[in-house]
Amino acid sequence: MPSQLVDKYFRAEDLPQIWCPGCGHGIITRAITVAIEQLGLEPDKVCVVSGIGCSSRAPGYLDFNTLHTTHGRALAFATGIKLANPDLKVIVIMGDGDSTAIGGNHFIHACRRNIDLTTIIFNNNIYGMTGGQYSPLTPKFDKGTTAPYGNIDRPFDICDLASGAGATYVGRGTSYHANVVTSLVKKGIMNDGFSLIEAISGCPTYYGRKNKKGGPVDMMQWQKDNAVTVTAAAKMTPEQLEGKFLIGELKNKPEPEYTKEYQKIIDNLKGSDI
């Protein structure tokens, strides 16, 4: 029997996952189930929705109500689920390309509505599933199969994007800092509104290889070396922070939640003549 956690929340008969050796996605998927375990959510009431990509294969391995949708559209499907049945806890898993390229419009609007969805973006800085093309999160000058001479696009900062668009809870973790991911997902689920957790993941097969960043261990080591917690960063100079990125809670500013606001309309109309 696998570990209690895996036995309880995974469709263990389908493991191991299709992912490549050392792909960060498996670590983050597990971190999400730890959050669910710690919150004691009722599995029958949990819904996990994804788009298309390597990351989006995660829900298939999880023993909840799971929905693997079309590329980029997970948040739109999830919005329908949540609005139709607000009793469900809806968790959305997307890749960086899935969420910010083809799904970018759905992403900003889900943030704006502040609908109670907990979204985890598995950011591996590349299109993994289709073989290593550059994504809106590929750093400038890095390589992808469609950026053979280096990427000249400027990348998004997913967390800034979410904050700016109105997400009420925002945080960042990494596959190395899996415990941080767990605690952010937990708080994200507890936030009654739209929560965005960026989980930096490693794609050793394409991003790693294309950019000579080494194998799985090197990618984890890179995360370890370059992530700075929000608290530590407060005491650092801009020079010290050069090339680093923040992890931890970046925004926690609750606002009225969408489905609750809609319910108010329904309640106000009750008894009014039809």
Next chain:
Amino acid sequence: MSNKVRLMQGNEACVEGAIAAGMKFYAGYPITPSTEIAEISAERLPRIGGKFIQMEDEIAGIAAAIGASLTGAKTMTATSGPGFSLKQENIGYACIAEIPVVVVNVQRGGPSTGQPTSPAQGDMMQAKWGTHGDHPVIALCPSSVRETFDLTIRAFNLAEKYRMPVLLMMDEVIGHMREKIEIPNASEIEIVDRKRPSCPAEDYLPFKPEANLVPLMADFGAGYRYHVTGLVHDETGFPSNSTDIADKLIRRLVDKVELNKEDIITWEEENTEDADIIIFAYGCVARAAKTAIKILREKGIKVGLFRPITVWPFPEERLIELSKSVKTIIAPEMNLGQMVLEVERLCNKHTKIERLNKVNGEIIYPEEIVAKIEEVL
């Protein structure tokens, strides 16, 4: 309670029909000439405890409607021309994942932005072939306000029964036309609900078909935790690379409609018993055809009407039969010849087929049909 008589627009009748059928959720994006469907849904749904949401685009509209359907709600999205193009990928998703949803297309002139406020029938083949891959299609086509009410209910019933998207192919004329209609009492309306499992959760196979080829559908949250994907999958719902499973799944999806055609197909005939000539028309063009028949009958020309109500699947058998006894079939369409391709394919051997096409944004007038028939006599 006596039946209510009300003057209403086709688009309003669509919403009234949807609500009578049990619609509890609408998601869409405004576009002329379907916008009133969204506006009236926004007004009506919260009053009955339902939900309306205006999404960021048409892709999101159908996606949210499909998501909501998985929780057990009856759902609809409506659009026109450009929006219908945007919805195609997720129509295919609803086909393979077997999720009931009603998709309304109030047709306008295309391609692209085309003629936003003009009627057209240019999306009839898109309804059949718009999404990629082999897939089942049910598309209904009303030609009056009252029929819009009835066919919207039928669209929900068929979506629930066969677990698939059902397309309601209206046009600008039907959508905006006002007619007095008698709204039937709830007790007179047949309502079909999807079949849900009652077995223990461990025994539930979400994609194992029943005798009518349709699997039982559990609501998300009802205690059957299962997986839904747009990938080819086996009866458990999990993706499969087996060629056998792929073959079986795609054939079953298409056969849900193919083998249940008799239950699905409907059409209308008028004056066909003694007809020498048949007008093949649907949607708003069928109305002009009816007037043309009157004019021509007065002149002693025996003309009848064959009007497919279910445009997909196409009412093949009856049309073939009729074609054997008539000299000509005239197919007026507000496109450059779409459904006539089916007529030609099926009836070529038996009779002569004449087209009458218009794409200038105007309706087809009865006189034009009369002139065409007199010309080919």
Next chain:
Amino acid sequence: MKNKSIKGNEVDHGKLIINADWCKGCGICTAFCPTKAIELKNEKVTVVDIDKCTQCGLCELRCPDYAIYVGRKKNEQ
């Protein structure tokens, strides 16, 4: 719908349990084990010295394929 019978080749080392069938040999657990209680052999994780293992759980936390996890807790032994 969940089939609980898991095929697998689990070995119980007391403090640690390893399922070699699921291990893809990525080396993450061994690289970040603070005590070097485990190492890779023939692209599979193996125990070098179980006594060194402090059951800190980091290998379990970071194994992408759930092939290694902490067994009975110290105080139960």
